[in-house]
Amino acid sequence: MLLPIVVLPIAGLLLRLTAPDMLNIPLFQASGIILSNMDVIIAIGIAIGFANTKDKGIPAFTGYLAIVVLKEGLRIMNPELNMSVFGGILAGLLAAYIYNQFKDTKLPSMFAFFSGEKFPITMIVLVMIPVAGISAWVWPYAQNGIDAFSQTLVKLGAVGIFIFGFLNRFLLPFGLHHVINTYVYFGLGEYTTKTGEVVNGEITRFLNGDPTAGFFIGGFFVTMLFGIPAIALAIARAAKYKKAETKALMSSGAATSFVTGITEPIEFTFLFTSPLLYFIHAVYTGLAGAVLYLLHIRHGFSWGAGVIDYVLNLGLSDNGLMIIPVGICFFVLYYLTFYFLIKKKNIPVMGQVEDKVFAADAGEEEQSLKLTHSNYEYMARKIVQYIGGKENIVSYENCMTRIRLELKDTSLIDEEKIKQTGAHGVIKVNDRLAQIVIGPQVTNVMKEFEKIVEES
Secondary structure, eight states, X not given: OHHHHTTHHHHHHHHHHTSTTTTOOGGGGGGHHHHHTHHHHHHHHHHHHHOSSSOOHHHHHHHHHHHHHHHXXXXXXXXXXXXXXXXXXXXXXXXXXXXXXHTTOOOOGGGGGGSGGGHHHHHHHHHHHHHHHHHHHHHHHHHHHHHHHHHHHHHTTHHHHHHHHHHHHHTGGGTTHHHHHHHHHHTSSEEEOTTSOEEESHHHHHHTTOTTOSTTTTHXXXXXXXXXXXXXXXXXXXXXXXXXXXXXXXHHHHHHHHHHOOOHHHHTTTTTTOHHHHHXXXXXXXXXXXXXXXXXXXXXXXXXXXXXXXHHTGGGSBSGGGHHHHHHHHHHHHHHHHXXXXXXXXXXXXXXXXXXXXXXSOOGGGGGOOOSOOOHHHHHHHHHHHTTOGGGEEEEEEOSSEEEEEESOGGGOOHHHHHHTTOOEEEEOSSSEEEEEOOTTHHHHHHHHHHHHHOO
């Protein structure tokens, strides 16, 4: 579900920059079609992501066929039905499943052209027609439930916005925040544009001028522009060790959040070492949205809630400038909370723990090392990423406490990012050999590491 989101920044920025109240370039308004077809884009993205193959062309085509057949089937059965992003998710998952199940199918010689990877193209059409029929019968009941959920969130006002903001951060470590985000961003609510087109979702409705959209997403400007930089400042100011390095990393992460709205570089520095701090961060994110709602401040973004989105979309907002004084208050709140807790409880975030020096050979002291989390799959995936990816791996194994690697080039290793995953140390033996110190839980991490490396 991340792949389709890549297109949002350019689509949203072009749509806003070329709007009648700004540069007024009608041709570039064509970028708005991307926001109106998020179900198609999501279907293709999911099909690509879950297909077990290196060549993603046919899975992408299968995902496209799945969603267009589903949409046309629904239109024939009931023109008023619209599964929106849920249709994209369903079509994408089915397309990936059909591809994985039938990509190696062998047919009689007279039908050989349709066998192998081409066979899922045939199968997806045959599958999606009855799926569309079943969906036309089932979806109205599901739609009623979703409408009830969304109406409940809306009717709860500040409380509903707080719940969404809190879950947006709280579910991030599990990757489940994309589920609720996708619905709120692209499915919540309905608005008819001046051209008669019906659009759904907070982002799409806001960018198309819906005066009721933006309350659910405006609070993220407070978090991204003020909250995350405040956390970074607190960690940097509280640092006892490696102060210059901590300051540099925190400054970079804060700038990333401020400009682009990407918060993970800072969040992952304390996510696993302090669940308490992360819980507070989730609460403050929800609280920021609730406060804006109570102050009748409405704002929105195309992607990320960074300063560029803030400035470009200010003309569509209500009281958007008021986000700045509110953000300053939250900056102080974030900073004081994080600085006080880090110092008072000696929370082992970056700069608080002196790095241990590990020799090239494992010692007995490593048997007492502990990971601060049990998210082995996440840790393994990040380690693969930060050692230069699967293509940089020649061979791997593990001992009692370490992952031992032979790489094509150890200079591609990002030691700090690996340590942020929970690893205790990184040792570069030479330009080809490296070791990552995990502790006794290395076998759990190694199982996930092997799965990821062996993924086709």
